[in-house]
Amino acid sequence: MGTRSPKRKKLTVHILRDKLGLKPSKELIEMLKKQNEIKSKIFKAIKQKAKTVPEIAKETGLDTTTIFWYLMTFYRHGLIEEVGKTDEGYFKYKLKR
Amino acid sequence: MGEILERILADAVEEKEEKKYDVLIIGGGIAGEESALDLAEMGFKVLLVEKEPSIGGHMFLLSKVFPTLDCASCISTPRMAAVAHHPNITLMTYSEVKEIEKRGEGDFRVRILKKPRFVEESLCTGCAQCESACPVIVPKEYDFGLRGRKAAYIPFDTAVPKIAVIDIDHCVFCGQCEMVCPVGAINFLQKPKIIKVKVGAIIVATGYKLFPIGRKKEYMYGKLANVITSMQMDRVLAPTRPYNSVLRPLDGKEPMNIAFVLCSGSRDRTVGNPLCSQVCCMYSIKQAQLLMGALPLADITIYYMDIRAFGKGFEEFYQQAKDMGVIFIKGRIAKIEPTENGDIVVHYEDIENGGKLRKAVHDLVVLSVGLLPNPEIAKVFKNVKLELDEYGWIKQKDENISPVETSIPGVFTAGCIIGPKDIPDTVVEAAAAAAHVAAYLNEVRRGGE
Ligand SMILES: Cc1cc2nc3c(=O)[nH]c(=O)nc-3n(C[C@H](O)[C@H](O)[C@H](O)COP(=O)(O)OP(=O)(O)OC[C@H]3O[C@@H](n4cnc5c(N)ncnc54)[C@H](O)[C@@H]3O)c2cc1C
Ligand code: SF4
Ligand code: SF4
Numbered sequence: 012m013g014t015r016s017p018k019r020k021k022l023t024v025h026i027l028r029d030k031l032g033l034k035p036s037k038e039l040i041e042m043l044k045k046q047n048e049i050k051s052k053i054f055k056a057i058k059q060k061a062k063t064v065p066e067i068a069k070e071t072g073l074d075t076t077t078i079f080w081y082l083m084t085f086y087r088h089g090l091i092e093e094v095g096k097t098d099e100g101y102f103k104y105k106l107k108r
Numbered sequence: 109m110g111e112i113l114e115r116i117l118a119d120a121v122e123e124k125e126e127k128k129y130d131v132l133i134i135g136g137g138i139a140g141e142e143s144a145l146d147l148a149e150m151g152f153k154v155l156l157v158e159k160e161p162s163i164g165g166h167m168f169l170l171s172k173v174f175p176t177l178d179c180a181s182c183i184s185t186p187r188m189a190a191v192a193h194h195p196n197i198t199l200m201t202y203s204e205v206k207e208i209e210k211r212g213e214g215d216f217r218v219r220i221l222k223k224p225r226f227v228e229e230s231l232c233t234g235c236a237q238c239e240s241a242c243p244v245i246v247p248k249e250y251d252f253g254l255r256g257r258k259a260a261y262i263p264f265d266t267a268v269p270k271i272a273v274i275d276i277d278h279c280v281f282c283g284q285c286e287m288v289c290p291v292g293a294i295n296f297l298q299k300p301k302i303i304k305v306k307v308g309a310i311i312v313a314t315g316y317k318l319f320p321i322g323r324k325k326e327y328m329y330g331k332l333a334n335v336i337t338s339m340q341m342d343r344v345l346a347p348t349r350p351y352n353s354v355l356r357p358l359d360g361k362e363p364m365n366i367a368f369v370l371c372s373g374s375r376d377r378t379v380g381n382p383l384c385s386q387v388c389c390m391y392s393i394k395q396a397q398l399l400m401g402a403l404p405l406a407d408i409t410i411y412y413m414d415i416r417a418f419g420k421g422f423e424e425f426y427q428q429a430k431d432m433g434v435i436f437i438k439g440r441i442a443k444i445e446p447t448e449n450g451d452i453v454v455h456y457e458d459i460e461n462g463g464k465l466r467k468a469v470h471d472l473v474v475l476s477v478g479l480l481p482n483p484e485i486a487k488v489f490k491n492v493k494l495e496l497d498e499y500g501w502i503k504q505k506d507e508n509i510s511p512v513e514t515s516i517p518g519v520f521t522a523g524c525i526i527g528p529k530d531i532p533d534t535v536v537e538a539a540a541a542a543a544h545v546a547a548y549l550n551e552v553r554r555g556g557e
Contacts, residue, residue, distance in 0.1 A: 022283040023296040033112060035280040039244070043280060046245055064360040075359035075450075076333045082360065083351050084245055084256035093352050100362030102352065 049073060049081055054106055061094035063101035110277025113223070120221055120300035129155040129198065131545055132218055132307040134205050134485060137165020138184060138531055139523025140313035141191050142538035143545075148196035150546055155305060156191065157220055158201045162267035163188050165315055169250060171345035173531055174394040175425035181266055181347060188268040201269060205485070206302070210492045213518060214308040214552035224298040226274035231293035234270035236262050238285035238294060246278050251350040252340045254357060260285040260294075265348050308552065309518045309545045312494070312502060313538070316479040316524040319373030319381060327372065327475055328444045333358040334452055335444060338368075338391060338476045345398045354402045356472045358450045363406060363472035366399060367454055368392045369441050370412040374478030383499060385478035386528040389416045392476045393426055396434045409435040409468070411456055419530065439466075444473060479528040492516045501527045512541045518552075520544050 027033065035043075052071040056062060064082065068075045082104055085091045093102045109117075131147055133140045136158030144156045156163070168188065170180035191197055200222060207219040227238075238260040248257035250264045259278040262270060274285065274294070286294040318339055321329045329335050334356050336344075344354055356363045370392055374385040389412065396408045410429075415436070417426040430436065439456035442465070447453060452473045458464045481500035486493075495503040495515035502525050505513035512520045522541040523534040 022286045023294070024279070024281050024283045024286050027296040028281045031112075031115070033281060039278065039280060043244055047243075068359075076357060079355075079357060079360040080255060081245075083254070084248075086352055087255060087350065088240060096362075100364065101360060102355070 046081075049077065050085075053078060053081055053085075057091065057104055058106045061103035061105035063097060063103055065101065067104075112277050112279075116276065117221065117223065117300045120302045122219075122302040123304065126217075126304040126306055127155075128306045129153045130308050130549060131155070131311065132157065132205075132216070132305065132309075133311045133313055135165070135313035135315055135523075135525070136160075136163030136191070136199070136201070137313060137315045137523060137534075138167045138187070139315065139525070139534045139538045139541075140165070140311070141184075141187050142535050143311050143313060143522045143542045144191055144197050145187070145194065146539055146542035147545060148194045150542070152196065152546070152549070154197045155307065156197055156199050157203050157205055158199070159204050161202045161225065161263040161271070161273045162269070163191060163199065163201060164264075164266075164268065166339075167531060168264075168266060169339070169346065169348075170342045171347075171349075171398060172394060174390040175419075175421040177394065177397070179347065185266050185268075188266075192268050199269070200303075202273065203303075205488050207490055208310065208488050209490045210516065210518070213555070214549065216307050216310055216518065218305045218307060218310075220303045220305065222301045222303055224300050225271060226276065226294060226296050226298050227272045228293045228295050228298070229269065229271050231291045232271045233291060233293075234262055234267075234272070235290065236272070237288045237290060238272050238274075241284040241288040243282060243284065244278050244280055246275065248350070251343050252337065254336075254340055254343060254350040308549050309520070311520050311522050311541045311545060312485055312514070312525055313522040313541075314482050314485045314525050316528060317482050319379075319385075319478040319480050321373050321475050321477050323379050324373060324376075326443050327369065327441070328446075329475060332444070332446050332452065332473075334363075334446075334450060334471065335473045335475065337372075338388065338395065338474055341395050341474045342391070345395060345402070354399065361471070362403060364403065365407045365451075365470045366409070366472045366474065367452070367468070367470040368396065368408070368410045368474045368476055369454075370410060370476045372475035372477050373480075375413065381478055381480065381499075383478075383528070384416065386416070387530050388476040388478060390419070390422055390425065390530070392474070393417075393429045393434070395474065397425075397429050397432060400432050400434065407435065408433075409437060409470070411437050411439045411441055411454070413438070413440065419532075479524060482525065485525075489516065489519075494519065501525070512537055512544055518548055520548075 130152040168184040209217045242258035242260040244259040245256035247253040259275045417423045438459040443455040445453045483500040497503045520541040522538040
């Protein structure tokens with residue numbers, strides 16, 4: 012459906028990588044690993060039930076600033092939705108189906 | 109710029125053909141856009157070069173504009189589209205002017221570096237499927253770090269042109285973007301190009317830089333999540349905002365007690381910027397009014413040295429903020445500290461009450477950062493000197509009678525490149541620069557007959 016099969020043709024990204032001998036830096040790989048961990052912790056926490064940032068922090072052990080930063084990134088990518096607000100002024104977020 | 113892109117740019121291929129335009133405009137903020145449209149309407153062929161992936165400058169990132177509270181993107185987006193579609197305007201985004209040589213009046217030779225987006229501009233539809241597929245998240249520049257973007261990304265919802273970019277320095281070479289692109293637009297083999305052009309006149313409209321407020325250590329910017337800049341607050345209040353509502357970065361709570369610290373990095377010799385930034389008083393009052401609309405129960409305090417409400421309708425706008433309940437405290441901020449729950453203690457000298465030292469607790473602090481010169485462009489002039497004033501702004505030939513002329517005949521300025529100013533004054537200067545270019549080119553061409 013319009014997507015290219017990697018088997019059919021070598022991707023230009025891999026041609027460039029091989030031609031210039033490029034490798035993602037160690038820091039970048041570490042960052043990506045950490046991001047994947049954060050993402051799966053947050054997604055797990057809000058999969059079934061909508062939660063506020065402090066509630067997600069309590070459950071995951073992540074700090075609130077990091078959680079909120081990722082939530083807003085996912086929100087803008089349409090992966091999560093807001094479901095109401097508490098009296099203290101915290102929105103509740105839930106993973107979209 | 110990262111190491112990998114730098115390496116790729118070093119292999120830029122120079123195009124053989126030299127293209128000709130009447131005017132080169134450097135910088136696609138509101139100043140460059142307005143000059144370009146005026147000149148294009150007069151029938152001149154314009155080349156507009158912008159270093160970022162989208163035109164729009166600072167204005168298209170703003171919420172509303174003072175004192176009318178008109179929506180900034182509703183004004184700027186149609187202007188950006190008009191620039192992109194005008195038959196007399198050629199737009200080069202993600203491009204940098206590298207060298208300008210003046211060979212004579214009306215004859216400038218220019219070399220421009222067109223950086224690779226690694227996306228074919230003619231194919232990309234801006235569908236953002238590459239962005240969704242890309243696994244890497246980094247801070248989004250257009251939101252001043254308030255949220256993330258991907259390594260493959262559409263620069264902005266209302267970007268012009270709306271074409272994806274690959275941030276090669278954060279790419280892990282997984283190929284996801286390339287595999288999902290429905291039109292095969294992604295091309296990592298795209299090369300940087302050096303484009304040679306000959307132009308008759310130049311307008312420099314490269315705008316301003318924001319004061320790097322991290323330099324003022326006592327304000328704790330970058331250390332405390334609930335201390336943000338005014339540019340970040342304008343983003344939070346904009347329709348294209350990074351958050352789902354007006355929230356504080358520490359934990360996503362609605363702030364209920366917000367402080368503004370005016371003159372952050374302006375009128376301050378200790379940080380090397382003794383000048384007034386001219387717009388901070390008014391944009392802070394604008395933000396305070398917008399916050400009162402968004403959060404009717406919130407307390408808003410503005411700490412100021414003096415309020416400079418000098419333009420048409422500004423004093424009324426200031427009085428309106430007071431009537432709405434914004435608290436104005438004439439006070440110099442000595443220190444900013446966190447509390448245990450993430451709130452912020454502001455220590456200030458209460459000037460109107462005998463200079464007593466006082467403190468107040470807020471749950472969000474906005475630093476109203478100043479505007480700094482952006483003098484790098486002067487370096488690209490090779491055999492002629494584009495003079496700067498003592499602060500680094502481009503020097504005007506004569507501040508009183510030729511404010512948009514520079515030390516080089518045929519090179520003009522528009523907007524904040526010669527000093528801080530608001531949008532209406534920027535637009536007036538852009539029109540003046542366009543008129544000067546037209547007069548200069550007509551004179552040069554008559555002389556050559
Ligand atoms: C927080 C904040 C709020 C504000 N709110 C208001 C408001 O409500 N009302 C108002 O009237 N004013 C407001 N202003 C001021 C307003 O931003 C300026 O008046 C206006 O943006 C100036 O436009 P400009 O085109 O001169 O510069 P800029 O907007 O800075 O545009 C310059 C352009 O040149 C590009 N550029 C830079 N260097 C190069 C290069 N070497 N090569 C190619 N391109 C280059 C930049 O990427 C940019 O696109 C505000 C400013 C701030 C900081
Ligand atoms: S590069 Fe392809 S996937 Fe990305 S926005 Fe353009 S058309 Fe869509
Ligand atoms: S190849 Fe690079 S830009 Fe493309 S999806 Fe992978 S990491 Fe993102």
